[in-house]
Amino acid sequence: MRARTLQGAVSAVWYGKHPLSLLLAPLSWVYCAFIRLRRLAYAGGLARVHRLGIPVVVVGNITVGGTGKTPLVIWVACYLRAQGLNPGIVTRGYGGRARHWPQQVRADSDPDAVGDEAVLLARRSACPVAAGRRRVDAAHSLIQYAGCDVIVSDDGLQHLALGRDLEIGVLDGARRFGNGRCLPAGPLREPSSRLGEVDMVVAYGRGGRGEFSMEYVSLGLRRLLDDRPRAPNIFADKPVHVVAGIGDPRRFFAQLRSLGLQVLEHPFDDHHRYEPGDLEFGDGHPVLMTEKDAVKCRRFAQPNHWYLPVEAKLHDAFGIRLMTLLERKRHGQEAA
Numbered sequence: 001m002r003a004r005t006l007q008g009a010v011s012a013v014w015y016g017k018h019p020l021s022l023l024l025a026p027l028s029w030v031y032c033a034f035i036r037l038r039r040l041a042y043a044g045g046l047a048r049v050h051r052l053g054i055p056v057v058v059v060g061n062i063t064v065g066g067t068g069k070t071p072l073v074i075w076v077a078c079y080l081r082a083q084g085l086n087p088g089i090v091t092r093g094y095g096g097r098a099r100h101w102p103q104q105v106r107a108d109s110d111p112d113a114v115g116d117e118a119v120l121l122a123r124r125s126a127c128p129v130a131a132g133r134r135r136v137d138a139a140h141s142l143i144q145y146a147g148c149d150v151i152v153s154d155d156g157l158q159h160l161a162l163g164r165d166l167e168i169g170v171l172d173g174a175r176r177f178g179n180g181r182c183l184p185a186g187p188l189r190e191p192s193s194r195l196g197e198v199d200m201v202v203a204y205g206r207g208g209r210g211e212f213s214m215e216y217v218s219l220g221l222r223r224l225l226d227d228r229p230r231a232p233n234i235f236a237d238k239p240v241h242v243v244a245g246i247g248d249p250r251r252f253f254a255q256l257r258s259l260g261l262q263v264l265e266h267p268f269d270d271h272h273r274y275e276p277g278d279l280e281f282g283d284g285h286p287v288l289m290t291e292k293d294a295v296k297c298r299r300f301a302q303p304n305h306w307y308l309p310v311e312a313k314l315h316d317a318f319g320i321r322l323m324t325l326l327e328r329k330r331h332g333q334e335a336a
Contacts, residue, residue: 077125168201
C-alpha cells in the first residue's frame with residue numbers, strides 16, 4: 001500500500017499539473033545544467049569515451065520508470081543473432097549484490113547477486129550477458145570470454161563512457177514526456193530534445209511521426225514450478241492477486257484486465273526483493289506476476305504462483321532500418 005501511495009503521488013506531480021512541480025522547477029534547471037555540462041565533457045574530450053572496436057548499439061530511455069526497454073533489448077539482440085552476428089548484452093545489474101564486477105550472467109544466475117533484469121535478459125535472449133557498474137568493463141568481458149562481435153547496451157543512453165555506433169531511444173507512447181520537466185520536477189533524465197539526437201525512436205503503444213511503434217505479445221500464462229504455457233482464459237472472470245515490482249505496474253494490471261481477469265492489485269517498488277510473505281494473501285486465489293518478478297520468486301514458488309511472459313512486436317521496417325544504419329556505421333558513412 002505504501003508503494004502504491006508513493007507511486008500515485010509521484011505520478012500526479014510528473015504527469016499532471018501539480019503545483020509541486022512548479023516549486024521543484026529550479027532544481028530541475030540545476031539538474032539539466034549538470035547533464036549538459038557532463039555531455040560537453042565527453043564530447044570535448046575532458047572525459048574519456050572508450051571505443052571497443054566492434055559495433056555498439058545502445059537502447060535506453062530519457063524518462064524514469066518503465067517504457068518497454070527490456071523487451072526491446074531482447075528483440076534487438078535476437079534479431080542481430082538471426083542476421084548471423086554474435087551479440088552480447090551489457091547491463092548495469094541494478095540491485096545485484098555481487099562483490100566483484102563484471103559478472104557473466106546465465107539463465108540460472110542468482111538475481112540477488114546480478115540483478116533481476118540481468119537474469120531475465122539471459123533467460124529470454126539466450127545471448128551472452130554481462131552485468132557491471134562499468135559497462136565498458138562488462139563489454140570487454142563479453143568480447144574476451146564469448147567472442148561477441150556486436151554489443152547491445154541495456155539502459156545505456158546516459159552511460160557516455162561507452163562509445164556507441166547506434167542509439168535507440170524508447171518512450172511510453174501514452175505518457176510521453178509527462179510534464180516535460182527534468183528530475184525532480186518531472187520524469188526526464190535528460191531534456192526531451194535528447195531524443196532528437198538518437199538514431200531511432202521506439203514508442204511503446206502508439207508512436208508519433210518518425211517513431212517506430214512497439215506492442216507486447218503475450219506468450220501465455222506459465223506456472224513458476226514447471227514453466228508450461230497455459231491460455232490466459234483459465235482465470236477468466238476469477239479474482240487473481242497480481243503483484244508487480246516494475247517501473248509502471250498500472251500497465252501490467254491493465255493488460256491482465258484486458259484478458260478478462262479480475263485483478264487484485266499489489267504494486268511494489270521497481271526491483272523489489274520479494275519474500276514469501278509478499279505472495280501470501282490467505283484466500284487461495286492464484287498469484288500472478290511479471291516475468292521479471294518471477295525470476296526472483298522461483299526459490300519459494302508455490303503451485304498457485306504464475307507469471308505472464310511477453311515479447312516485443314515491431315514492424316519489419318524497424319529491423320531493416322537497424323541493419324542499414326549498422327552497416328553504414330561499420331563502413332564509416334554518415335547515417336541519414
